[in-house]
Amino acid sequence: MQWYRIAFGIDEVYSKILELDEERRGFDFNTDGAVVKLDDMSLYSLAGWTSKFPRWATAWKYKPARAKARIYDITLQVGRTGAITPVAELEDAQFEGGRRPVQLSGTNVSRATLHNFDEIARKDIRIGDVAEIEKAGEIIPDVVRVLPEERKPNSVSYKAPTHCPECGAPLVRSIEEAVLRCINPECPEQMRRRIIHFASRGCMDIDGLGEAVVSxxxxxxxxxxxxxxxxxxxxxxxRIKNFKQKSVENLLGAIEESKTRELWRLIAGLGIPYVGERAAKDFALAFKSLDSFMAADMKALSDISGVGERIVFSVLEFFKSGENLRIINRLKESGLNLKVEESAQSAAFGGKIFVLTGTLNSMGRSDAKRLIESYGGRVGSGVGKSTDYLISASENSTKLSKARELGVKILSEVEFLEMLKAAENSAGFGVKADEKETKKSENNSGAKNSGGGQMSLFDF
Ligand SMILES: [Zn+2]
Structure with a gap:
């Protein structure tokens, strides 16, 4: 699907933007904006860059679609860390003949997260209210505000719950967060969520063990x-509904296969609060085995760059729990991979920190990141004292000046590619690094050609 128009002058640009706004409603995918781009590449360097974005390409965001909905109930969801999330149950406020979802930019909306109880109090959201909802980024519905003028006279303020809706344990509110939590370690809903998380694609990636099967x-x-x-x-x-021989065999196979997953996936799958993929990778790289990670003290954990205080305390707390230790012991007994195999490949960049600036010609940012990580390097977001290399494909950027100021080694794209080649040779690979990566990112639809997908502004 391609939609582009050539426009002369800003008025024409605007009329094309409006034209697209009409037509995009007929697309079979959602869009939330347009990109306006100079079509004369020789002007790119003249237009230059802001600290982050090119000036020769700029995004236009359409106003998100809004609709009115009645909040007929507020239900509670218990997350894997015990956090209670209030959810608005929505119905079409204009429709009289019973309950039906609200239409919003071509989709049916029947629920929206209310985030937390402070948010409910701040917006004075009440059960029975009519609210204005919109789709933030055209994906997640959000309650913008309630309309007090449409409120019934007998309406009462919403009261936050005091007990877990799933297990009945009293809820606890920590001082630094706006979150109410169930802290019962045996809360069945939390356990269910943790299993789903453990098996998910971003963690142990057990094919076939999704939410429905886990439930x-x-x-x-x-x-x-x-x-x-x-x-x-x-x-x-x-005993799982509709499971025949084939699905049973497949799932058993997937479970068996997951025992060989990389250590970071296991660390991420444990569900330590605040430890996501990034931190899990940092820990795996720094400690090399689950045992040394578990034995790490506050100093060892804090020494890892990018790992903040909140994560450090969360890790220490997690491994204090007898229940968590029992579960981990059973994972060990099941024969899961608990170590980082120190291959020649992962040693090549030996934990060096790379930062990127500008647009690489040869690959997208996420591919560059994957390559660096596959050779044991790490990718940082900003230039700091701990940065080892700045890969610069931009002639002037804040990161570049910062790197010069701090004396960080600056690599051109060509130098970076040479480094990758050297790493590949020292690791003794017959295949080219980018061929391997293509295989790995197969289900990352078109990542290779689109420059990673996330940074579409940079893909020209
Ligand atoms: Zn509970």
Whole structure:
């Protein structure tokens, strides 16, 4: 799908933007804006860059679509860390004949997160209110405000819950967060969510073990925590609805295969609060094994650049829990991979920190990042004292001046490619690095050609 128009002068640009606004409603995907670009590349250097973005390409965002909806109920969701999230249950406020979802930019909307209870109080959101909703970024529906003029006279302020809706344990509010939490370690809903997280694509990537299957296994009492996944046998799996021989075999195979996953995936899958993919990778790289990660003290954890105080305390707290340790021991007994294999490949960039600026000609940013990481390097977001290299494909940028100021080694794109080549040779690979990466990123639809997808502004 391509939609582009050539326009002369700013008035014409604006009329094309309006034209697209009409037409985009007929697209079979959602859009939230347009990109206006100079079509004479020789003018690019003249237009230059701001600190982050090119001036020869700029985004136009359409106003998000809004609609009116009645909040007929506020329900509560318990997350894997016990955080309680209030959710607005929505219906079409104009429709009289029963309950039906609201139409908003071509989709049915029946729920919207209200984030937390402070947000509800701040916006004075009440059950029964009519609210204005919009789709932020055309994806996630959001309650913008309620309309007090449409409020019924008997309406009452919403009261935050005091007990977990799933297990009944009293809720706790920590001082520094606006979040109410269930801190019952045996809360069944939290456990279910943790298993889903553990098996998810960003963690242990167990194919076929999605939310629906986990929920059934939990309901049947076959899994209580994620270590139980490795005790499942075919007899147990046959009890899942519509599971025949093939699906049972596939799932058992996927579970077996997950035992060989990289250490960072296991660390991310443990569900330590605030430890996402980034921190999990940093820990795996720094400690090389689950045991040394678990044994790390405050100093060792704080020494890792990019790991803040909140993460450090969360890790220390997590490994203090007897229940967590029991689960981890069972994972160990199940034969999961607990180490980083120190291959020649991952040693090539030996933990060096790279920062990128500008647009590389040869690859997108996310591909560059994957390559650096596959050779054991790390990618930082800003230039600082701990930065080892700035890969600069931009003639002037804030990062470049900062790197010069701090004496950080600056690599041109060609020098970076040479470094990759040297790393590849020292690792003794027959295949080219980018061929390997293509295989890895197969399901990252078109990442190779689109420059990674996330930074579409830079793809020209
Ligand atoms: Zn609970």
């Amino acid at each position: 059934q296994l939990a309901q049947l009492g076959l899994v209580k925590n994620f270590a139980d996944i490795y005790s499942l046998n075919s007899e147990a799996l046959y």
